[in-house]
Amino acid sequence: MTKVKQKQSKRRIEILEAVIPLISQQSFEEISVAEICQSIGISIGSFYHYFTTKNDLLIGLLWIIDEDLVENTFPLLTNKNELENLKLFAHGWAEHVSSHGIERSKLISSINPDNEALAERDRPAIRKLLEIITSGQAKKQITTEYDADTLTDLFLITMRGITQDWSRRDGSYALTERMDQSIEILLRAFLPAHVRAKAKGAPERKKTAKQ
Amino acid sequence: MTKVKQKQSKRRIEILEAVIPLISQQSFEEISVAEICQSIGISIGSFYHYFTTKNDLLIGLLWIIDEDLVENTFPLLTNKNELENLKLFAHGWAEHVSSHGIERSKLISSINPDNEALAERDRPAIRKLLEIITSGQAKKQITTEYDADTLTDLFLITMRGITQDWSRRDGSYALTERMDQSIEILLRAFLPAHVRAKAKGAPERKKTAKQ
Amino acid sequence: MTKVKQKQSKRRIEILEAVIPLISQQSFEEISVAEICQSIGISIGSFYHYFTTKNDLLIGLLWIIDEDLVENTFPLLTNKNELENLKLFAHGWAEHVSSHGIERSKLISSINPDNEALAERDRPAIRKLLEIITSGQAKKQITTEYDADTLTDLFLITMRGITQDWSRRDGSYALTERMDQSIEILLRAFLPAHVRAKAKGAPERKKTAKQ
Amino acid sequence: MTKVKQKQSKRRIEILEAVIPLISQQSFEEISVAEICQSIGISIGSFYHYFTTKNDLLIGLLWIIDEDLVENTFPLLTNKNELENLKLFAHGWAEHVSSHGIERSKLISSINPDNEALAERDRPAIRKLLEIITSGQAKKQITTEYDADTLTDLFLITMRGITQDWSRRDGSYALTERMDQSIEILLRAFLPAHVRAKAKGAPERKKTAKQ
DNA sequence: GATGAATGAGTGTTCATTCAT
DNA sequence: CATGAATGAACACTCATTCAT
Numbered sequence: 076m077t078k079v080k081q082k083q084s085k086r087r088i089e090i091l092e093a094v095i096p097l098i099s100q101q102s103f104e105e106i107s108v109a110e111i112c113q114s115i116g117i118s119i120g121s122f123y124h125y126f127t128t129k130n131d132l133l134i135g136l137l138w139i140i141d142e143d144l145v146e147n148t149f150p151l152l153t154n155k156n157e158l159e160n161l162k163l164f165a166h167g168w169a170e171h172v173s174s175h176g177i178e179r180s181k182l183i184s185s186i187n188p189d190n191e192a193l194a195e196r197d198r199p200a201i202r203k204l205l206e207i208i209t210s211g212q213a214k215k216q217i218t219t220e221y222d223a224d225t226l227t228d229l230f231l232i233t234m235r236g237i238t239q240d241w242s243r244r245d246g247s248y249a250l251t252e253r254m255d256q257s258i259e260i261l262l263r264a265f266l267p268a269h270v271r272a273k274a275k276g277a278p279e280r281k282k283t284a285k286q
Numbered sequence: 287m288t289k290v291k292q293k294q295s296k297r298r299i300e301i302l303e304a305v306i307p308l309i310s311q312q313s314f315e316e317i318s319v320a321e322i323c324q325s326i327g328i329s330i331g332s333f334y335h336y337f338t339t340k341n342d343l344l345i346g347l348l349w350i351i352d353e354d355l356v357e358n359t360f361p362l363l364t365n366k367n368e369l370e371n372l373k374l375f376a377h378g379w380a381e382h383v384s385s386h387g388i389e390r391s392k393l394i395s396s397i398n399p400d401n402e403a404l405a406e407r408d409r410p411a412i413r414k415l416l417e418i419i420t421s422g423q424a425k426k427q428i429t430t431e432y433d434a435d436t437l438t439d440l441f442l443i444t445m446r447g448i449t450q451d452w453s454r455r456d457g458s459y460a461l462t463e464r465m466d467q468s469i470e471i472l473l474r475a476f477l478p479a480h481v482r483a484k485a486k487g488a489p490e491r492k493k494t495a496k497q
Numbered sequence: 498m499t500k501v502k503q504k505q506s507k508r509r510i511e512i513l514e515a516v517i518p519l520i521s522q523q524s525f526e527e528i529s530v531a532e533i534c535q536s537i538g539i540s541i542g543s544f545y546h547y548f549t550t551k552n553d554l555l556i557g558l559l560w561i562i563d564e565d566l567v568e569n570t571f572p573l574l575t576n577k578n579e580l581e582n583l584k585l586f587a588h589g590w591a592e593h594v595s596s597h598g599i600e601r602s603k604l605i606s607s608i609n610p611d612n613e614a615l616a617e618r619d620r621p622a623i624r625k626l627l628e629i630i631t632s633g634q635a636k637k638q639i640t641t642e643y644d645a646d647t648l649t650d651l652f653l654i655t656m657r658g659i660t661q662d663w664s665r666r667d668g669s670y671a672l673t674e675r676m677d678q679s680i681e682i683l684l685r686a687f688l689p690a691h692v693r694a695k696a697k698g699a700p701e702r703k704k705t706a707k708q
Numbered sequence: 709m710t711k712v713k714q715k716q717s718k719r720r721i722e723i724l725e726a727v728i729p730l731i732s733q734q735s736f737e738e739i740s741v742a743e744i745c746q747s748i749g750i751s752i753g754s755f756y757h758y759f760t761t762k763n764d765l766l767i768g769l770l771w772i773i774d775e776d777l778v779e780n781t782f783p784l785l786t787n788k789n790e791l792e793n794l795k796l797f798a799h800g801w802a803e804h805v806s807s808h809g810i811e812r813s814k815l816i817s818s819i820n821p822d823n824e825a826l827a828e829r830d831r832p833a834i835r836k837l838l839e840i841i842t843s844g845q846a847k848k849q850i851t852t853e854y855d856a857d858t859l860t861d862l863f864l865i866t867m868r869g870i871t872q873d874w875s876r877r878d879g880s881y882a883l884t885e886r887m888d889q890s891i892e893i894l895l896r897a898f899l900p901a902h903v904r905a906k907a908k909g910a911p912e913r914k915k916t917a918k919q
Numbered sequence: 920g921a922t923g924a925a926t927g928a929g930t931g932t933t934c935a936t937t938c939a940t
Numbered sequence: 941c942a943t944g945a946a947t948g949a950a951c952a953c954t955c956a957t958t959c960a961t
Binding site for chain 1: 432436437440443446447448450451467468471472473475
């Protein structure tokens with residue numbers, strides 16, 4: 076992260092922020108470097124001064140998008156009940172994704188796995204989730220039948236799965252509602268045995284947000 | 287479906303089957319029509335005799351891949367306990383995916399939602415899952431606190447999420463084990479209230495299959 | 498002509514006649530042999546049985562189009578006044594062209610001069626015109642200040658020029674009216690000196706048919 | 709026009725001028741972009757840096773060819789007798805065409821009428837002719853039995869017809885002589901009634917320039 | 920730092936023609 | 941006579957990247 080951070084000169088960040096809106100309509104692969112440069116008003120030469128490669132731009136984009144998530148969502152996770160924090164986390168994630176357009180959501184999921192920098196993308200989110208779940212297990216709010224890593228992964232995978240489904244369907248339904256409901260169901264599986272016995276489940280039968 | 291089926295001449299299917307192994311190494315978008323033709327030993331002209339477009343080839347590929355899944359997995363789902371059938375379904379799906387290489391798995395998830403043929407891809411799987419879950423609810427094996435559509439979607443999304451995680455990580459862990467474990471956890475959320483009280487969860491603490 | 502005629506088997510003519518309507522919308526070059534075959538319901542193999550080449554088809558097309566002109570226009574040219582016959586000839590030509598669509602008109606003018614058969618296309622028309630003009634000169638109806646060949650060429654070139662202008666403008670005006678008027682003017686130049694002195698020109702001032 | 713003019717960078721014009729000789733041998737449609745680039749020694753990438761499309765090149769070519777005609781022919785049209793100016797105009801046109809090769813002449817006449825830029829090509833020429841004829845009518849040198857537009861069109865169509873005949877026959881005769889003679893005859897039709905009476909026509913019988 | 924002209928391999932696709940059956 | 945699968949050179953055009961100024 077530090078290495079990446081050093082690279083982020085002021086101008087570079089300005090360019091990144093100018094590029095982000097372009098990704099709302101066309102996919103990253105569809106848009107050419109020339110188009111990007113013309114749209115944001117810099118020369119191709121300048122572009123290649125700040126980014127070694129088009130892929131380098133992608134990394135930069137993911138970096139600032141992530142920063143955004145961390146800054147806006149993490150501070151909210153202060154609930155005593157860690158299950159609530161998990162719900163808030165998922166809700167914040169969904170809001171973050173849906174507020175930035177489908178293409179950007181696709182951008183995030185279109186990971187080129189060759190790239191180490193990209194593979195590391197989710198680290199802050201993973202760490203935060205792991206903290207919450209570990210804490211929840213300590214507080215007996217979350218089952219200890221499975222270890223925290225396992226539950227973290229499942230939680231993350233489910234969030235990503237929901238997000239992808241939404242972008243596959245071109246954002247045709249309300250992502251946050253859908254996320255809330257799905258996570259509510261998933262979290263039934265996170266309850267410890269003694270709580271599960273008393274749980275009443277969803278108060279009423281609900282239809283999916285998705286049409 | 288019939289129209290698609292009519293198109294599937296013997297030679298066309300031969301070509302499709304010859305193309306599949308090529309997708310194990312490079313992504314569909316990375317591989318050019320010329321490369322495909324050279325690899326499988328037909329002329330470009332012949333290729334365009336059987337496929338109107340490169341995208342037409344993609345549709346054809348997804349078609350036979352789906353057929354494969356349906357033929358090999360669906361007949362196994364004969365358990366009286368529908369929760370077991372769900373586990374078998376997910377297991378069969380994971381086996382199907384992992385036995386065919388990462389690239390092919392990526393192929394499946396790289397859906398271009400513009401394409402109706404592709405959008406319909408999951409239909410047989412969705413219908414089958416819906417049947418199982420509906421039947422499970424009728425048999426009081428699955429919670430009725432959420433409707434069958436909602437649960438089906440969550441199940442499908444989780445399966446897809448797991449598969450994608452695996453291909454994102456270039457198949458670096460055993461997909462089937464991972465799938466089995468994750469689905470086992472998810473299915474805790476599917477239990478009806480009266481069953482949950484008695485459930486004992488996982489018999490012993492397990493580490494994730496993923497390293 | 499005889500050599501060409503021998504080639505014209507019954508089936509060949511049937512095919513030619515089936516192809517003609519296809520040329521009304523798309524140009525000859527735009528339409529592929531495969532499309533032609535599909536449209537008229539023969540196999541590619543059959544096509545190449547009757548035509549050695551796509552260009553061979555073109556020659557055949559021009560041949561029957563010409564026949565049409567000869568059959569429908571020449572019999573009308575029986576006026577005593579040869580200037581009237583010239584007008585009738587031009588009028589018939591214009592009707593012939595405009596009744597068969599712009600693309601067919603373009604087809605006629607898109608002559609590939611490499612091709613001898615095509616170069617000879619206009620011969621019957623030229624011969625007929627030459628007859629009329631020669632006769633007109635003999636009858637003192639047409640000036641003898643220029644020889645018949647010269648006048649014939651000018652007449653033909655003007656007719657073709659008018660036709661081309663019309664097809665260049667995608668048939669946006671009435672060709673026959675335009676032809677009549679232009680030829681009327683041209684024929685003023687064909688009058689012998691003693692007639693010109695008495696001529697009154699056009700009875701009234703006219704606007705061009707073309708908008 | 710201004711927009712087009714702005715596009716004409718120095719390098720672009722250099723390329724256009726380098727392309728012109730290539731069109732003397734093969735038709736524009738026959739020559740590929742790759743061939744053009746190789747012949748004039750630029751990369752395909754460079755070509756597409758200056759021309760958005762192969763058709764864009766065509767427009768550019770017509771543009772500079774027209775400029776040439778205007779610059780070299782229009783200044784000569786200063787005669788008091790407008791009929792003489794018409795002859796000079798036609799002569800200049802013929803010289804212009806024949807000095808630039810048949811293929812270039814074909815290029816000019818192979819107008820794709822979809823293209824607005826191309827449709828406007830003749831405008832300067834049309835306007836100039838109209839001026840001459842209108843002026844000639846005012847001076848009683850040209851008949852007023854037909855309006856200036858009609859006569860202009862006929863004149864232009866005849867010139868184009870002659871040019872096309874010449875290029876159809878692969879430039880096998882002297883275009884300028886042919887043009888002069890044909891226009892001389894045509895202009896007999898342009899004479900006002902009172903002049904026609906006195907006209908003596910061609911001083912001696914001439915054979916067509918064309919063999 | 921900034922520019923943008925130059926590069927050229929690569930793309931998906933077309934199509935007249937051949938020929939074994 | 942008839943078929944249609946097979947061919948493969950050719951096409952217009954794209955685009956990430958380099959580098960001299």
